[in-house]
Amino acid sequence: MFRTLKYKQGIIAAIVLSLLLIFGVGYFFAVRKSEPEYRNKIEKIMFDSKNRAPKFIITLPDYKVRKIEKNKKEAKEKQQKKDSDGLTPQQRVLANIPLLTKLTPRENAEPLKIIDLSANLTQEEGKLSVPKKDGELQPWQVYGKKVSILPNFYRVAVVFKNFGLDKNSSEAISKGLPENISFSYSPYGTDLSAQIKAARRSGHETYVDLLLSSKDFLSVDTGPLAMDITVSEEELIARLKQAVSAGAPVGGIIINDGETGTDSLARLKKVLTKASDMGLLAIDATLSGDVSEIKIPGLARNRADIVIDSGFNPEDIGQKLELAEQIAENKGQVIIVADPKPVVVLQILKWAESFSPQLSYEEMKAQNITAPEKPFALVPLSNTVIE
Numbered sequence: 001m002f003r004t005l006k007y008k009q010g011i012i013a014a015i016v017l018s019l020l021l022i023f024g025v026g027y028f029f030a031v032r033k034s035e036p037e038y039r040n041k042i043e044k045i046m047f048d049s050k051n052r053a054p055k056f057i058i059t060l061p062d063y064k065v066r067k068i069e070k071n072k073k074e075a076k077e078k079q080q081k082k083d084s085d086g087l088t089p090q091q092r093v094l095a096n097i098p099l100l101t102k103l104t105p106r107e108n109a110e111p112l113k114i115i116d117l118s119a120n121l122t123q124e125e126g127k128l129s130v131p132k133k134d135g136e137l138q139p140w141q142v143y144g145k146k147v148s149i150l151p152n153f154y155r156v157a158v159v160f161k162n163f164g165l166d167k168n169s170s171e172a173i174s175k176g177l178p179e180n181i182s183f184s185y186s187p188y189g190t191d192l193s194a195q196i197k198a199a200r201r202s203g204h205e206t207y208v209d210l211l212l213s214s215k216d217f218l219s220v221d222t223g224p225l226a227m228d229i230t231v232s233e234e235e236l237i238a239r240l241k242q243a244v245s246a247g248a249p250v251g252g253i254i255i256n257d258g259e260t261g262t263d264s265l266a267r268l269k270k271v272l273t274k275a276s277d278m279g280l281l282a283i284d285a286t287l288s289g290d291v292s293e294i295k296i297p298g299l300a301r302n303r304a305d306i307v308i309d310s311g312f313n314p315e316d317i318g319q320k321l322e323l324a325e326q327i328a329e330n331k332g333q334v335i336i337v338a339d340p341k342p343v344v345v346l347q348i349l350k351w352a353e354s355f356s357p358q359l360s361y362e363e364m365k366a367q368n369i370t371a372p373e374k375p376f377a378l379v380p381l382s383n384t385v386i387e
Contacts, residue, residue: 103176179203212258
């Protein structure tokens with residue numbers, strides 16, 4: 001009996017050992033099979049000694065894969081940008097070029113009350129039709145346009161000087177800009193009578209440039225109608241009369257930058273006195289501001305706060321317009337004199353269109369507006385002068 005029991009124990013032990021051996025062999029091969037196959041030393045370093053988890057993950061995608069992904073990303077961004085404004089890159093470049101063809105003629109522009117010369121405000125001198133006063137009536141008042149703005153708005157007067165040299169451009173600008181913007185025509189412009197009358201039909205006040213002698217007369221000639229320091233005072237008066245006798249209503253003169261030395265100012269005083277006698281207003285658009293120091297009793301006048309006749313790039317223009325806003329807030333009004341370069345015209349138009357609409361208190365309350373965001377309003381130039 002004991003022999004039989006001992007025999008069975010041996011069989012059981014053998015079976016257990018066999019099972020343990022089979023389990024051990026299986027476990028060994030299972031562990032070997034679970035180990036990663038390293039392609040290089042970098043991959044081997046990535047794993048710890050117990051083969052539990054990677055220490056680092058370094059992804060080095062294939063060059064072609066990177067290029068495909070980059071192209072997909074660029075195509076997506078390009079499509080998103082195109083979808084945002086509906087323009088292709090080529091169309092967007094063209095859209096950023098300042099062209100006067102982008103100006104849209106305004107509909108229902110209100111013309112000024114007086115389009116042609118008033119006989120009572122005109123004196124014939126030979127072939128010239130020279131402005132004159134009619135009692136208390138003065139050309140700058142009669143030919144101008146009075147506007148009213150709400151008390152919480154600041155007045156902005158914009159006048160483009162050196163106007164009328166290019167008839168087509170002048171026509172596009174006068175039809176495309178708001179009617180309260182004013183124009184000052186070069187005395188050398190072509191067919192000024194027709195141009196001025198057309199501008200007035202579009203609601204714009206009209207003036208004429210008064211050209212001073214060039215500061216560098218050896219290289220720059222301001223022409224035969226300039227206030228040349230070498231000619232007599234009588235000749236200067238004759239040039240003034242010729243400049244303002246444009247065959248159409250002219251409300252005054254815009255004095256362009258030039259020579260303003262002591263002798264020049266003394267002679268210019270005679271010219272401004274004559275302008276006052278004619279009932280014209282005068283705007284000092286010189287950089288020095290010396291002209292403003294000339295005392296002329298009764299002359300309706302003011303000085304330009306901002307002159308844009310150089311640095312014709314959007315950033316510089318934008319900075320000057322920001323400064324104009326600050327001046328208007330401090331003084332209650334601002335006068336801007338600018339050359340009619342396409343980039344300047346379009347920048348000023350965009351700026352003016354950003355002004356808040358003039359709303360009454362009831363209208364603001366109805367629209368839940370506590371205060372206008374940009375409380376500026378365009379006014380004709382005649383609304384900013386002081387007698």
